Amino acid sequence: MTVLGLLIPVSLILGGLGLWGFLYTLRSEQYDDPDGDAQRILSGEYDDRPKD
């Protein structure tokens, strides 16, 4: 039973991290141009320093 005391917080924290990551990508407008992003991955141009 004591293992639950560990597992439940861990699962909540991991889930929370995922949620935080999702909200971060949402806030930084990373879902505004899905088509463009799919193409930009293939371009070698921005590898050194991502465009902001």
Next chain:
Amino acid sequence: MTMVSACPACDALPAAEAVADLELATDAQIALSVPGVHCGACIATVERALEAQEGVQSARVNLTLKRATVEADAELDASQLIGALEAIGYEAHELDAGTLSATASDKAGRDLLMRVGLAGFATMNVMLLSVSVWSGADSATRDLFHWISAAIALPAIAFTGKPFFVSAWSALKARRLNMDVPIVLAIALALVTSLWETMLSGHHAYFDAALTLVFFLLAGRYLDHRTRAVARSAAEELAALEVPRATRLRAGSEEVVALADLAIGDLILVRPGGRMPVDGEIVEGRSELDRSLLTGETAPVFVEEGFVVSAGEVNLTGPLVIRANAVGRDTSLHRMADLVAIAESGRSRYTSLADSAAKLYAPGVHILSALAFVGWYLYTFDMRTALNIAAAVLIITCPCALGLAVPAVTTAASGRLFKMGLLVKHATALERLAEVDTVVFDKTGTLTKGTPVVQNWDELNAEAASVALALAAGSAHPLSQAIVAIGDGLETADVSEIEEIPGFGVQGVWNGKSVRLGRAEWVDAIPVEGSAVYLNLGLAKPVAIRFEDDLRAGAKEAVSILQSQGIEVHILSGDSEGAVQTVAADIGCSNWKSDMLPEDKAEYISDIAAQNRKVMMVGDGLNDTVALAAAHVSMSPASALDAARVASDIVILGSDLSCIAEALEISRRARRRIRENFRIATLYNVIAVPLAIAGLATPLIAALAMSTSSITVSLNALRLR
């Protein structure tokens, strides 16, 4: 900085101010529509070309919207950037930043997506705990899991369910029922009974069901929003293409001002090719006007001093100075828009399939749930059991699948239409489109291209043809350009001293003789019927060059497919009888009417509608807007005037009309899918509701029923793709 002083801070101060000024001045954003970009290489080419321009700080292409955003110095002109893009082979148009800003950041969509994410997170965690309970967690462990579930579910639903709470509350305030009322009631009842059960250390808690419900419904809401957000941003982009600016004359000098700054009495210069920004009277200059957007009449009209012009008309040959009589909201253009608004309000009375389903559904489940409560209470005299079963009935019947039934289908169908070049703007446009049995076309600019084409070129002898070509090359008039287009590559006569006389035509000297190309009275010719210009070679009898409007690509196919589907096709036009008859005969349509005024068109449509027929209007001009708004559903080509596009439900982006017939077919299939989805959702209820009423529904069964029905409905919608 060359100035030296003892105090470094004082030195820095003016510099800081200068920097601040500089930042204010450079904070200009130019938005360009670049319809040609379609791949990664295009993005790189366009961005590099833009950034190479002087004064450009950064450029970013959005491939999804096919739009480039440029951060540049304030003094940089967009036309310079457009020129640079055209030089590397990309068509570009400037977009009005003011009109665009509304859609630039899709706030509502992002808000919904965030709620979807949060609900998803909460659902997954609670589901994890619920699975443990279902698989046998007992006594203290079960209670602990229920408490943790409650701690996650209550705040999560309070936050993510806001769209439903708001919508349900506004419906109740207006004393009517919508789909959100049973949803909110079910969620509230589920949470309250679950919390109560948890306190009493009961076996069943529905926290996971409430969260799944919110999650699936939010997903449906988001799909719904997304469908229209794409159409809306594209439609607004079309509107932003017309950058509203005018050239004002003040104390002899010209200044370019925004339309909103114009006042009555201002003198405004309208150059050839420009659109009248306001209603007014001509005080200087002679020219010809293209009034087709207002009247549907294609032939240019001669105007001179004292003539009254309306906003929206296009000046063709000479510069005109007009004195504004009515600006902004008072122009005839806007009065037309107001008429449209009135006609539009009639359309909002249409009840969508979802609304009519909700009307049947909402009272149904409440009565069922209340009956279950009363029945069980009378049977057991146990409040707790009765309430639990009533809650189970409400949760199981709750319209997870119904919430997805319409948005999933419309998203798939709109996506398909978008790929064909049709933008669906209105939420219920697809459903209305499926009911259409009569299609009414406008002629000019809709069935036809709206640009004249020379009809009798072969009748001209070689001499006349070459002189006509030379003279036509000296003018930007649409009829001249039509002559240049048909004579492309032919020999051009050596005509000197070519001069355009605004409003009359072009003259020049050929072989020592004065030659003229222009209006009948100006070249001493006898006018012929229809649209024509006359060529006077000095000695011989003047010859007429006749013009007609060519059919748009796919117009004939569209009409014949529609007729083969048993749909009645009509043509209405403000043009003269002869012109309309020719087009009608060409495309094989026997119902046509000519010389129609805007009100006549709307009346004609109401007459057909009065015979209980559902009319679709396809039109592009200002003279069509009232008819567009009066029709059951309406379409307009992207080349249409702003007001017409606003009044229509669907915008045709390409120039090909044959997609209209296919769109009708897709809409009918979409309606079939929506109905199927309703049946699927009902089927699940038919199986699950008796279980719930019998008191056999556990949270596990509720979760299974809800998820499978939602997924089946979504998969069914995907069959449209």
